Amino acid sequence: MWRRPFPWLIVVAALLFALVPYFTNDVGMRESLLLAAIYIILASNLNLMIGYAGYVNFGNIVFFGLGGYICLYLVTAWHVHVIVAALIGGVAVSAVALLFGTGILRLRGAFFALATIGVNQAVQQLVVNFEPWGGATGIYLSLDSYKPFGGPMQALWWMYLLIVLLTAASMLLSYVIKNSKFGLGLIAIGQNEDAAAVLGVPTARYKALVYSASAFLPAMAGGLYFFKSGIIEPGAAFNLEQSIEAIVMLMLGGAGTILGPALGAVLYEEMRGILLTTQYLSHFQLVIAGVLLLIIVQFVPGGLLGWLHRLWPRTRGWLQ
Amino acid sequence: MSELLVVNDISKRFGGLQAVSHLSLTVNEGEILGLIGPNGAGKSTVFNLINGVYAPDTGSVEFAGQDITGMPPHRVARLGLARAHQIVQPLGALSVLENCTVGACFGRENLPLAEARETAREMATKVGLGDRLDLIASSLTTAGKKRLELARALSARPKLLLLDEVLAGLNPTETEQMIATVRQIRASGIAILMIEHIMRAVMSLSDRIVVLNLGAKLAEGTPQEVAENPEVITAYLGDSTIMQAAEASP
Ligand SMILES: Nc1ncnc2c1ncn2[C@@H]1O[C@H](COP(=O)(O)OP(=O)(O)OP(=O)(O)O)[C@@H](O)[C@H]1O
Numbered sequence: 001m002w003r004r005p006f007p008w009l010i011v012v013a014a015l016l017f018a019l020v021p022y023f024t025n026d027v028g029m030r031e032s033l034l035l036a037a038i039y040i041i042l043a044s045n046l047n048l049m050i051g052y053a054g055y056v057n058f059g060n061i062v063f064f065g066l067g068g069y070i071c072l073y074l075v076t077a078w079h080v081h082v083i084v085a086a087l088i089g090g091v092a093v094s095a096v097a098l099l100f101g102t103g104i105l106r107l108r109g110a111f112f113a114l115a116t117i118g119v120n121q122a123v124q125q126l127v128v129n130f131e132p133w134g135g136a137t138g139i140y141l142s143l144d145s146y147k148p149f150g151g152p153m154q155a156l157w158w159m160y161l162l163i164v165l166l167t168a169a170s171m172l173l174s175y176v177i178k179n180s181k182f183g184l185g186l187i188a189i190g191q192n193e194d195a196a197a198v199l200g201v202p203t204a205r206y207k208a209l210v211y212s213a214s215a216f217l218p219a220m221a222g223g224l225y226f227f228k229s230g231i232i233e234p235g236a237a238f239n240l241e242q243s244i245e246a247i248v249m250l251m252l253g254g255a256g257t258i259l260g261p262a263l264g265a266v267l268y269e270e271m272r273g274i275l276l277t278t279q280y281l282s283h284f285q286l287v288i289a290g291v292l293l294l295i296i297v298q299f300v301p302g303g304l305l306g307w308l309h310r311l312w313p314r315t316r317g318w319l320q
Numbered sequence: 321m322s323e324l325l326v327v328n329d330i331s332k333r334f335g336g337l338q339a340v341s342h343l344s345l346t347v348n349e350g351e352i353l354g355l356i357g358p359n360g361a362g363k364s365t366v367f368n369l370i371n372g373v374y375a376p377d378t379g380s381v382e383f384a385g386q387d388i389t390g391m392p393p394h395r396v397a398r399l400g401l402a403r404a405h406q407i408v409q410p411l412g413a414l415s416v417l418e419n420c421t422v423g424a425c426f427g428r429e430n431l432p433l434a435e436a437r438e439t440a441r442e443m444a445t446k447v448g449l450g451d452r453l454d455l456i457a458s459s460l461t462t463a464g465k466k467r468l469e470l471a472r473a474l475s476a477r478p479k480l481l482l483l484d485e486v487l488a489g490l491n492p493t494e495t496e497q498m499i500a501t502v503r504q505i506r507a508s509g510i511a512i513l514m515i516e517h518i519m520r521a522v523m524s525l526s527d528r529i530v531v532l533n534l535g536a537k538l539a540e541g542t543p544q545e546v547a548e549n550p551e552v553i554t555a556y557l558g559d560s561t562i563m564q565a566a567e568a569s570p
């Protein structure tokens with residue numbers, strides 16, 4: 001894998017992402033890059049489901065939220081180190097996804113999409129009524145939790161660097177899967193599931209596996225993100241709006257490509273920043289996202305990268 | 321000759337329609353068995369019952385000595401049973417080579433990606449798609465898509481090929497080429513169960529023929545025997561092509 005230029009490109013980009021705000025000590029830049037990094041993680045992992053396997057996971061944010069809850073619970077109640085806690089969160093959410101996935105992935109098309117919304121809402125309701133996790137008020141961290149890092153300021157930088165690491169891992173995961181037999185099977189499923197099965201692709205197993213794989217890094221990112229915030233509550237953890245935004249980013253950049261979701265995430269983050277600071281538009285962010293999604297699906301279903309590929313077919317080879 | 325596929329007493333009902341009823345047939349190793357019958361006779365459904373797309377209501381299917389009744393299609397494919405669809409099913413956004421690579425990766429040999437690509441290239445070239453390897457499958461012509469079905473099935477290196485009307489919609493030249501390809505495939509030792517409407521072709525290619533009508537077996541035998549069977553002639557109701565084809569075949 002390291003003989004190709006692409007993985008190195010990811011590593012260099014991640015280093016720049018991580019080091020530029022650090023050495024310029026620019027907290028403002030860090031915060032906006034952090035948001036972009038989270039978006040890339042969400043969109044990139046969602047791409048494994050939507051772009052590769054062709055299954056629209058509308059409730060994808062459930063992984064992020066659940067990972068956040070498990071992590072913060074372990075940190076506060078069991079005093080587990082946050083990195084270990086986030087890892088446990090990732091593994092646990094992946095395992096649950098594997099179990100759930102085997103069931104709901106029997107549904108196809110819109111039925112699957114609806115079921116995933118149901119999963120997110122059901123988990124949210126469960127958490128609201130789950131006292132050990134603070135019910136509707138959620139879990140708060142005390143400042144003590146940041147001690148292992150030498151204080152809150154340092155902890156924030158650490159979380160930023162770790163999240164950038166997860167972003168790079170997400171991109172590399174997309175790359176590795178796309179260039180593997182597993183990935184070819186997934187893309188075959190996305191194209192024509194029945195034909196794929198007749199060709200020998202173990203469709204049920206592959207779908208459950210990719211659903212589970214697409215849960216891991218977002219769940220870990222949720223742990224680190226909410227640790228950084230110092231608080232997690234059901235509304236913020238299982239926010240369906242963010243699920244939809246992740247879909248918009250993915251479609252904007254180009255579903256099924258590796259760079260597309262990252263490109264879409266960064267563009268969306270920029271656009272969102274402009275909208276939020278523009279007086280008359282700040283309340284219409286989601287409306288605009290919805291309209292954008294409609295326009296993309298209708299006129300440029302391949303997103304930015306798909307459009308570039310069509311414009312210059314030669315870019316298909318190296319601009320994956 | 322040993323038996324490769326043994327279909328025993330299978331039936332399938334769709335609501336009020338008995339699509340297949342109590343059908344038995346056998347394909348021997350290295351043999352071409354033709355499956356013919358009027359439109360809606362249940363031929364494609366028989367294929368769906370054999371490769372696990374549907375489970376039969378009655379009966380059993382045995383392949384290479386193993387009971388595969390009700391086994392899911394992907395496992396049947398692994399055992400070395402490949403299929404070319406009547407209604408072409410290209411993986412539209414993938415190239416010709418990638419389509420065939422899927423067949424090779426998940427077929428009988430369960431090849432790793434790099435080797436699968438080599439097999440795929442070889443098979444695509446064998447059926448005459450060698451100059452279109454990087455073309456996106458959805459942009460192929462009908463004849464091209466038919467060939468792709470065949471190449472993709474061959475890439476799995478199957479023991480038995482199910483060919484569902486691979487000649488339909490081809491012009492005379494393309495038909496001749498496809499018939500030659502099918503002969504080559506058989507010569508390479510792969511057994512073939514083929515559904516075909518073009519009587520001339522099926523009569524000259526098949527070692528034996530099974531005739532299906534209203535889901536049940538109407539006749540079975542050599543092309544000559546089948547063509548002379550009065551019941552078969554009645555089922556085709558004045559369709560004299562079957563007679564002409566039989567006379568034309570050696
Ligand atoms: N999934 C299904 N659900 C309901 N009915 C079906 C289904 N599949 C096939 N049938 C019906 O079963 C009958 C047999 O269909 P089948 O496709 O097997 O015929 P065929 O012999 O392949 O015909 P053709 O020569 O036109 O391809 C038809 O009446 C068809 O409408």
Ligand SMILES: [Mg+2]
Pocket residue numbers: 363364365406484
């Ligand atoms: Mg048919």
